[in-house]
Structure formats: C-alpha cells, structure tokens
Amino acid sequence: MPEFSDGAHVAHEAKRETRVALLARRRALTAPQRAAAAARVQAELVDLVRRLRPRRITGYVPVGSEPGGPELPEVLRAALPPEGELLLPVLRDDLDLDWAGYAGPGSLVPAGRGMREPDGPRLGRSAISGAELVVVPALAVDRRGLRLGRGGGSYDRALTRVAGSALTVALLHDGELVETLPAQPHDRPVRAVVTPSGGLRPFPAPPGVDPPTSAGRTRVR
Numbered sequence: 001m002p003e004f005s006d007g008a009h010v011a012h013e014a015k016r017e018t019r020v021a022l023l024a025r026r027r028a029l030t031a032p033q034r035a036a037a038a039a040r041v042q043a044e045l046v047d048l049v050r051r052l053r054p055r056r057i058t059g060y061v062p063v064g065s066e067p068g069g070p071e072l073p074e075v076l077r078a079a080l081p082p083e084g085e086l087l088l089p090v091l092r093d094d095l096d097l098d099w100a101g102y103a104g105p106g107s108l109v110p111a112g113r114g115m116r117e118p119d120g121p122r123l124g125r126s127a128i129s130g131a132e133l134v135v136v137p138a139l140a141v142d143r144r145g146l147r148l149g150r151g152g153g154s155y156d157r158a159l160t161r162v163a164g165s166a167l168t169v170a171l172l173h174d175g176e177l178v179e180t181l182p183a184q185p186h187d188r189p190v191r192a193v194v195t196p197s198g199g200l201r202p203f204p205a206p207p208g209v210d211p212p213t214s215a216g217r218t219r220v221r
Contacts, residue, residue: 011182011183012184015148015151015182015184016151018139018140018148018181018182019139019150019151022139022140022148023139025173025175026064026065026066027065034065034069035069037067037174037196038062038067038068038069038071038072039069040196040197041067041068041069041171041194041195041196042068042069042071042072042075044194044199045068045072045079045135045171045194046076046079048133048200049076049079049133053081053084054080054084054131054132054133055085055130056085056086056087056130057076057085057086057087057131057133057134058086058088058131058133058134058135058136059073059076059086059087059088059102060072060088060089060137061088061108061115061116061117062137062171063115064114065173066137067137067172067173067194067196068171073086073088073102074104076135077102085101086102087099087100087102087123087127087131088100088101088102088108088117089117089154089158090117090122091111091112091117091154092125095152095154096125096154096157097125097128097155097157097158098123098124098125098127099124099125099127099128100117100118100119100121100122100123101120101121101123103118103120107119125158125161126161128158128162129161129162131162132165132166132167134162134166134167134168135169135171136158136170136171136190137149137155137170137171138172138193139176140172140176140181141170141172141178141181141193142177142179142181143177143178143180145190145192145203146181146183146187146189147170147181147187147189147190148181148182153186155188156188159188159190160188167192168189168191169190169191169193169194169200170190170192170193170194171194172194172195173195173196174195174196174197176195177193177195177198189203190203191203191205
C-alpha cells in the first residue's frame with residue numbers, strides 16, 4: 001500500500017469528508033430544484049458554445065444530481081457549428097479516460113458506476129488535446145480554480161493533456177464555488193465554472209496564458 005506523509009494524509013482525509021458533505025447536499029436537492037438548475041447551466045453553456053464556435057469540445061453525461069442534467073450532451077451538440085464535434089469520456093479499467101464521438105442519445109450505452117458512454121470508436125486518451133472547450137464534472141471548485149472530484153483521479157489525468165489555449169469549465173450547483181479546498185500536488189485546476197445563479201465565472205489565467213478574449217478564446221504567450 002502507498003505510504004502518505006502526514007500532510008498528504010490530512011489532505012486526503014479532508015477531501016473525503018468534504019466529498020461526503022457535498023454529496024449529501026446534492027442528494028437533498030428536490031427534482032424541481034435540479035431541473036431548474038440544469039436549465040440555467042445548459043443555457044449558459046449554449047451561449048458559450050455559440051460564442052466560441054469550437055471545432056471540438058468534450059463533455060460528459062451527468063448522472064443523478066450532477067449539474068447540467070442528463071440531456072447535456074444533446075444540448076451541447078445542438079449548439080455546435082455544423083463542423084463541430086463533441087467527445088464524451090469512456091472510463092478505462094485503470095480509471096483514466098478514453099474518448100469517443102457523441103452521435104445522439106441512441107449512441108449511449110450503460111457503463112460502470114451508473115454512467116453512460118458513447119458506443120463509437122475509441123479515439124485514445126490524447127483526443128482531449130484537440131478540444132477548444134473542455135466541460136468537466138466537479139463536486140466543488142475553489143477560488144484558485146482547483147476542483148474536487150469523486151476521488152478516482154480520472155479528470156486530473158485527463159486535464160494534463162488539455163491544450164494551454166483551451167477553456168476548461170467545471171459545472172457546479174450554487175454554493176459549490178468555495179473559498180478554498182484541500183488540495184494535493186496532482187490536482188489540476190480549471191479556468192472557469194458555471195453555476196445556475198452566477199453563470200460563467202472565469203478565474204485569473206495562469207502565468208504565460210492570456211485571459212479569454214471577448215469571443216472566449218485564449219492565447220498562449
């Protein structure tokens with residue numbers, strides 16, 4: 001078994017406790033509350049996609065109380081320009097993410113952990129590197145852009161392959177953008193969040209990367 005330093009163990013336990021509290025809060029949301037939040041998140045993403053006009057984006061299929069609702073892939077695809085492509089994740093046995101194109105609700109098949117995945121050809125882990133907009137799940141994000149996921153590390157690995165010019169956006173419920181989260185060295189930040197009440201909220205760009213332009217694009221210096 002891996003050995004943890006005292007600091008790493010404290011962060012690991014703090015993350016676990018934070019996840020438990022956040023998941024309980026999500027489970028307490030009523031169906032009407034979830035539906036209303038999903039509609040607002042979807043509307044914000046549609047506006048963003050139409051402004052960006054990206055050639056490739058990545059999304060996911062929300063499950064349970066995750067923000068965005070189960071219709072999110074179809075909403076994203078409908079907002080893309082004709083030549084645009086939406087990729088969805090495919091969970092590998094090692095918990096890393098492969099990617100496949102989304103071709104409509106009929107292309108989704110049941111997968112592990114209650115998820116649904118596209119049944120098309122696998123494009124490889126590096127397919128995310130060609131995305132201009134990367135939409136990711138999170139339980140919470142702090143003001144530094146650090147996200148808290150469910151603990152598998154899948155998106156921390158995937159985000160290391162994202163182009164520096166891409167806009168990475170985490171979807172949250174209200175109250176899940178927090179001041180600070182327990183963090184470990186492998187945690188990867190996002191560049192913006194979308195919340196039902198706050199809409200799109202970008203974070204300061206990391207060193208060497210300009211903030212998004214009015215069209216939403218970024219430039220690497």
